[in-house]
Amino acid sequence: MTSGRRVTMADVARSAGVSPTTASFVLSGREGVRISEASRARVRAAAEALGYRPNATARSLRTKTTKTIGVVSDGITTTPFAGDVVRGALEAAAERDHLLIITETDGAGPAETAVVNALLDRQTDAVILATMYTRYVVPPKELHGRRVVLLNCLAPGFDAPSVVPDEIEAGRTAGRVLLAAGHRSGIWAIGGHQAVPATPEGIFAGNERMRGLQEALRAERAMLDGVVECEWNAEDGYREVRALLTAGVPLRALVCSTDRVSFGAYQALAEAGRSVPEDVSIVSFDDQDIASWLRPALTTLALPHHEMGRRAVELVFDAEAQVSAVHRVTMPLRERGSVAPPRP
Amino acid sequence: MTSGRRVTMADVARSAGVSPTTASFVLSGREGVRISEASRARVRAAAEALGYRPNATARSLRTKTTKTIGVVSDGITTTPFAGDVVRGALEAAAERDHLLIITETDGAGPAETAVVNALLDRQTDAVILATMYTRYVVPPKELHGRRVVLLNCLAPGFDAPSVVPDEIEAGRTAGRVLLAAGHRSGIWAIGGHQAVPATPEGIFAGNERMRGLQEALRAERAMLDGVVECEWNAEDGYREVRALLTAGVPLRALVCSTDRVSFGAYQALAEAGRSVPEDVSIVSFDDQDIASWLRPALTTLALPHHEMGRRAVELVFDAEAQVSAVHRVTMPLRERGSVAPPRP
DNA sequence: TTGAAAGCGCTAACAA
DNA sequence: TTGTTAGCGCTTTCAA
Numbered sequence: 001m002t003s004g005r006r007v008t009m010a011d012v013a014r015s016a017g018v019s020p021t022t023a024s025f026v027l028s029g030r031e032g033v034r035i036s037e038a039s040r041a042r043v044r045a046a047a048e049a050l051g052y053r054p055n056a057t058a059r060s061l062r063t064k065t066t067k068t069i070g071v072v073s074d075g076i077t078t079t080p081f082a083g084d085v086v087r088g089a090l091e092a093a094a095e096r097d098h099l100l101i102i103t104e105t106d107g108a109g110p111a112e113t114a115v116v117n118a119l120l121d122r123q124t125d126a127v128i129l130a131t132m133y134t135r136y137v138v139p140p141k142e143l144h145g146r147r148v149v150l151l152n153c154l155a156p157g158f159d160a161p162s163v164v165p166d167e168i169e170a171g172r173t174a175g176r177v178l179l180a181a182g183h184r185s186g187i188w189a190i191g192g193h194q195a196v197p198a199t200p201e202g203i204f205a206g207n208e209r210m211r212g213l214q215e216a217l218r219a220e221r222a223m224l225d226g227v228v229e230c231e232w233n234a235e236d237g238y239r240e241v242r243a244l245l246t247a248g249v250p251l252r253a254l255v256c257s258t259d260r261v262s263f264g265a266y267q268a269l270a271e272a273g274r275s276v277p278e279d280v281s282i283v284s285f286d287d288q289d290i291a292s293w294l295r296p297a298l299t300t301l302a303l304p305h306h307e308m309g310r311r312a313v314e315l316v317f318d319a320e321a322q323v324s325a326v327h328r329v330t331m332p333l334r335e336r337g338s339v340a341p342p343r344p
Numbered sequence: 345m346t347s348g349r350r351v352t353m354a355d356v357a358r359s360a361g362v363s364p365t366t367a368s369f370v371l372s373g374r375e376g377v378r379i380s381e382a383s384r385a386r387v388r389a390a391a392e393a394l395g396y397r398p399n400a401t402a403r404s405l406r407t408k409t410t411k412t413i414g415v416v417s418d419g420i421t422t423t424p425f426a427g428d429v430v431r432g433a434l435e436a437a438a439e440r441d442h443l444l445i446i447t448e449t450d451g452a453g454p455a456e457t458a459v460v461n462a463l464l465d466r467q468t469d470a471v472i473l474a475t476m477y478t479r480y481v482v483p484p485k486e487l488h489g490r491r492v493v494l495l496n497c498l499a500p501g502f503d504a505p506s507v508v509p510d511e512i513e514a515g516r517t518a519g520r521v522l523l524a525a526g527h528r529s530g531i532w533a534i535g536g537h538q539a540v541p542a543t544p545e546g547i548f549a550g551n552e553r554m555r556g557l558q559e560a561l562r563a564e565r566a567m568l569d570g571v572v573e574c575e576w577n578a579e580d581g582y583r584e585v586r587a588l589l590t591a592g593v594p595l596r597a598l599v600c601s602t603d604r605v606s607f608g609a610y611q612a613l614a615e616a617g618r619s620v621p622e623d624v625s626i627v628s629f630d631d632q633d634i635a636s637w638l639r640p641a642l643t644t645l646a647l648p649h650h651e652m653g654r655r656a657v658e659l660v661f662d663a664e665a666q667v668s669a670v671h672r673v674t675m676p677l678r679e680r681g682s683v684a685p686p687r688p
Numbered sequence: 689t690t691g692a693a694a695g696c697g698c699t700a701a702c703a704a
Numbered sequence: 705t706t707g708t709t710a711g712c713g714c715t716t717t718c719a720a
Contacts, residue, residue, distance in 0.1 A: 008697055019479070024699060034705060054467040058697035061712045066401065068466075073715045075431075087419075090448050099462060101412075104434050118443060121400040122412075135400055197605040211438045244557045249525040263637055272402075290634055293578040352713055363691045368715060378689060402713035405696050 001095060007050045016046035024049075027054065035124040043089035060123060068100045069316060070119035071151075072112065073130040074105055085130065085151070088309025090168045096317060098125070113140045119151045120146070126316040129153065134164050134204040154204075154326065159342040161321045163311045166328035167205050171212020172303040173333050174224075177299065178253050181281060182341040184222045186250045188266060189213065190240055191257025202229075210336060211254060225249065232257045237264025252342045253281040259288045262298055262338075287334050296337030304329045351394045360390035367391075371398065404467060411442045413660060415495075415688040416456065417474040418449055428493070429474065432653025435511065440661060442469070457484045464490070470559020473497065478508050478548040495656040498670065505665045507655045510672035511549050514645040517677050518627045519566075520642065522597050525625060528566045528684040530594045533557065534584055534609060535601025535628035536571040546573075550601060553629060557599060576601045581608025587618045596686040597625040603632040606642055606682075621684035632680050640681030648673045 013023035018039050025035055026043045046052075060066045071089065086102065093100050101124060105112045117125055120142060137153045139160070140243055148160035155162070163344035178187060193202025193210050204211075210227065217223050228244070230236040237256060245268060246249060256262040262284040266276060274280050276296055282289065287302030307329050315321045354512035357367035363385055366377060370387045381414035390396075404410045415433065430446065437444050441511045445468060449456045458501055463471055465484060473483055474495035483504070499506070522531060537554050546554075554571065561567050572588070574580040581600060588595060600606040606628040610620060613668025618624050620640055630637065651673050659665045 009699095010697075020698080021700080021708085022706060023716095028699080030699095036705065037679055039706080053461065053465055053696050055405075055467065057401055057410065057467050059699075060401045060710090061399075061405050061697080062699045063713090064712080066466075083430075084685070085447065086427075086430075086446065091444070093448075097462075099445050099447065099466070101443050102430065103438075104431060105442065117397060118441075122443065123399065123401050239640075260637065262664075267639060290637075293604065293634075295582075296609060353715095354713075364714080365691055365695080366689085369690095372715080374715095380689065383690080398711050402696090403696090403715075405713080406715045414706080 003338045007052045009052070010057070012043060012047045012050060015050060016042040018043060027031070027052070027229060029057075036340075047190070053297050064123065065125055066123045068122070068124045069093060069098055069100050069313060070122075070124035070127040071100055071102045071117075071130060072105060072115055072119070072127060073103070073132070075132045082132070084303055084305035085309035087224045088306035088311075089151075090309075092310040092313040096313075097165060098159050098313070100313075113142060116140050116142050126315070128312050129155075129160075130312070133184070136204075140262065149312045149315045150158075151308060155324075158323050161315045161324060162326045163308050163315065164326060164328060165205075165303055165308065165331050167208035167331070168212040169328070170285060170331035171209040171214075172216040173212075173301060173331075174209070174255050174285070175216025177283050177333065177339055178255070178281065179216065179220050179222060179336075181339050183253045183281065184220075185225065186252030186342070187217070187222070187224050188251060189227040189255045189257070190230070190237055191261045192229040194232055194257065195229040196231055205285075206232075209257065230261075232261055234260045234264040234267075235280060237261030238268045239264070241265040241268035242271070245269070245274070248304075251280055251320055251340075253283070256284045259284050259286045259298060259300055262300070263290055263294065266294055277338050279343065281342070282338040283338055284338070285331075287292045291334065292336065294338075298334075299336045299338045300334050301331045302334055304331055345372045346515075350398070351396045353396070356387060356391045356396045359394060360386040371396075388475055392591050394451040408467065409469055410467045412445055412466070412468045413437060413442055413657060414445045414447065414466075414468035414471045415461055415474060416447050416449060416463070416471060417476070419476045421430035426476070428649035429653035432650035432655075433472070433495075433657050434653075436654040436657040440657075442655075442657070457486060457559040460484050468646055472656050472660070473499075474506075474656070476520060478511070479550075483494040491660060492657045493656045495652060503668050505659045505668060506670045507652050507659065508599055508670060508672055509549070509652065509675050510558075511552035511675070513672070514629065514675035515553040515558075516560040517556075517645060517675075518552075518599050518629070519554070519557045519560025521627050521677065521679075521683055522599070522625065523564050523566060525559065525597075525677040525683050527597045527625065528564075529569065530596030530686065531561070531566070531568050531599065532588065532593075532595060532597070533568055533571040533599045533601070534574070534581055534631050535576045535605045536573040538576055538601065541577055548647055549629075551575075553601065568599075574605075576605055578604045578608040580609075582612045583608070585612035586615070589618070591611070597627070597683075600626060600628045601629045603642060603644055606636055606644070607638065610638055621682050622688065624685055625686070628682075634678065635678065638682075642678075643680045643682045644678050645675045646678055648675055658664075 010024050013020045024045050026040045103115045126147035128149045128151050131153040134152050137155050139158050150162040179217035195202040228240045230240050284298050284300035287300045291298040291300045353366050355366050359362045366388050370384045447459045470491035472493045472495050475497040481499050483502050494506040537550035539546045572584045574584050628642050628644035631644045635642040635644045
């Protein structure tokens with residue numbers, strides 16, 4: 001800044017012929033203090049005339065509150081379409097007259113501690129810890145006793161509320177969509193738990209989605225013909241579906257772990273001359289942009305990024321929510337054109 | 345925060361048996377002040393022992409600098425993959441020990457003024473004004489005389505540097521890629537200037553890309569068979585290319601305005617039994633995720649989001665750059681599989 | 689080489 | 705209803 005802020009509250013007070021106290025009261029709009037209407041008007045006029053703007057730094061030093069929330073993410077801003085998280089958070093923060101300081105770390109460890117300290121040094125009123133994909137984390141100890149909200153992650157034993165997508169219910173919905181269309185057999189899950197070498201136990205989203213899916217199917221005495229574990233990308237989706245096709249397994253419906261996997265599946269099916277949804281129905285997860293570009297457009301369960309961002313900052317202000325509860329946000333079903341009854 | 349920061353510098357000084365002045369000098373690591381090694385050690389030990397952390401708010405009040413940069417965007421965080429801009433900016437800011445306060449407005453006007461004021465009240469050292477797509481803006485008057493950098497936008501007459509993608513050169517490169525493969529005719533531009541009803545004059549990116557493209561072609565005595573003006577999405581790409589195919593125009597190469605348009609073009613070509621790149625070559629712009637998922641993968645000119653974010657904050661620190669210069673960032677060519685020589 | 693003291697701009701007891 | 709005064713935690717003359 002070339003010219004620092006000029007006019008201070010003292011200037012306004014002087015110009016209005018009142019004390020700083022009076023000026024402070026009217027300028028910060030405090031209730032319950034009785035100031036004559038005349039003084040109020042004079043202060044306001046003076047402030048207006050001088051172009052007064054409060055110095056938030058000075059105010060914060062005194063009040064120990066900055067109306068600022070720190071966000072520490074492990075790359076959420078990078079994930080395609082997850083800028084939605086930020087937008088939701090921004091929105092909710094703006095409604096409460098707060099600002100967001102966004103930071104990013106490559107993961108946990110010393111870098112994360114440094115970032116958290118930078119935030120804490122600036123006296124942020126709270127910090128939101130966000131992860132790119134749903135997983136367990138252990139918050140840095142600097143955060144103990146601070147107001148914290150976990151966004152897209154869980155930290156058992158740490159005293160802070162979490163916001164995660166309701167993956168189990170989404171899995172159930174995926175199953176129900178297929179059942180409702182009349183599917184009972186020839187159903188395969190592509191991507192599965194993502195039980196691949198890097199994540200042998202599967203990942204949170206995978207495990208929950210599969211659990212919900214199996215549950216819904218079983219409730220109607222139906223079941224999966226198989227679960228193909230692979231990376232959740234277009235490449236693997238293409239390869240695995242083609243393999244299934246080549247092997248000649250009966251295929252009537254696919255539950256793909258992500259829209260990227262679905263994209264690969266579309267390519268493999270098209271190549272094999274099978275049409276979606278007449279020959280093969282597809283239900284997917286995430287609702288990335290591509291889901292609506294595909295033809296037919298993809299029926300998918302949307303990751304509620306925007307809503308999650310919003311909820312996270314709402315929880316910052318929710319005094320009751322201090323207890324470490326897990327808030328599961330519904331993943332809305334986007335019904336489009338990739339599901340139809342199986343061929344008779 | 346449940347427990348405010350405890351230990352102050354006064355505590356450290358007292359514990360170390362020195363004055364606050366001494367403590368301040370060693371803790372803030374100021375050069376050119378001669379403090380005995382003994383005092384230094386004692387202060388550092390005390391700080392460590394007490395778990396001292398500086399209060400940035402107090403420091404800022406005194407020094408009038410916050411090591412914080414405000415970012416005002418009109419939705420850049422929302423655009424797919426443009427979270428990259430934020431990541432680049434975050435990176436460059438972190439290198440200089442600065443933090444970013446990110447905000448968003450629906451556009452210009454009073455909302456923007458409010459946001460800018462909120463930032464200025466908090467004494468941010470600079471403000472980066474960012475737009476979702478490249479365009480002209482008029483910065484709010486509150487920003488006059490402040491340190492400002494324009495990211496992805498231009499404000500003629502406003503004294504601040506701009507960072508924009510080098511669209512003209514990208515257009516030239518697109519042309520050269522085709523020429524190098526041997527294309528001379530049957531070349532169509534899909535999307536063009538985006539001279540559609542909503543933007544009858546075309547948009548910045550469209551105009552510059554077309555200009556560069558035509559220039560490169562003309563330099564080799566080649567030319568476009570036609571420019572199809574349409575919205576830059578998959579839907580329109582599909583429709584317009586299909587129309588071209590239906591009309592039976594000779595088609596050997598396509599320059600698509602965005603990867604989304606290319607996506608639609610792929611669909612239309614596949615439907616018509618034309619293969620990419622054997623029958624028709626495609627060069628595209630943007631390099632969204634989808635570009636690498638397509639088969640064949642798409643040859644495209646990448647929007648240098650990450651680099652742009654980085655440059656913007658670098659300019660904040662570049663004293664020389666105060667003059668209102670326009671910094672054009674190269675759009676790298678991603679050569680993949682969608683261009684081949686025309687069939688003989 | 690170190691310390692005393694003033695003060696950044698604001699809020700909040702406490703008095704008047 | 706309003707003013708005096710004392711800080712918030714830090715930096716920075718200036719003097720010792």
